[in-house]
Amino acid sequence: MKNAELSHAQSCDRIRANPKFQRLVRSRSRLAWSLSAAVLGAYYLFMLVVAFYPQVLHAPLAEGRQLTVGIPVAAAIIVLSWLLTGWYVRSANTRFDALSADLLEELK
Template identity: 85%
Template sequence: MTHAELSHAQRCDRIRANPKFQRLVRSRSRLAWSLSAAVLGTYYLFMLVVAFQPALLHAPLGEGRQLTVGIPVAAAVIVLSWLCTGWYVYRANTRFDALGADLLAELK
């Protein structure tokens, strides 16, 4: 291993050992897994209803109406995905960027 490769490896180890980096990784992972679980859980619940209880989604929204329950429910699944994505982007641009900047400032 050359001196440059060794110093790069040492810097990487120093970053990984930093408590701020560990907190950043933990909080990003927790948020990403939580939002992924919410979206996937909602999507698979919708698919289970489609597969095993399709009559629930075929029911009209009101007497004599053409719009069924399935349309707004499917739209809500899509909107939930957008909202979760927006929440992650907001957190990444505020909290995670601030933690990353603090980490970089400390390591310089």
């Protein structure tokens, strides 16, 4: 049992030391944090406008209309979140999977 644990630990160390693995982790983390910051930034900016300038969001889209500016802005934040999620999924399924496959080939 000790030999298996040692072998597993050595394999993990070898993977972590590989430059391709480090590049994969770095690029995935950078993209994930950037997209998270974009979504959170948009959401908190919206909340700041709601808190400090609600009259901007209460304004009607057109004269005599019931729809206010706040509804399309909120919908745009939701659509932005969907688009950024799609961007991450596309990157994960193309670039990150290719890097993972290269890493696995090298480690065999």
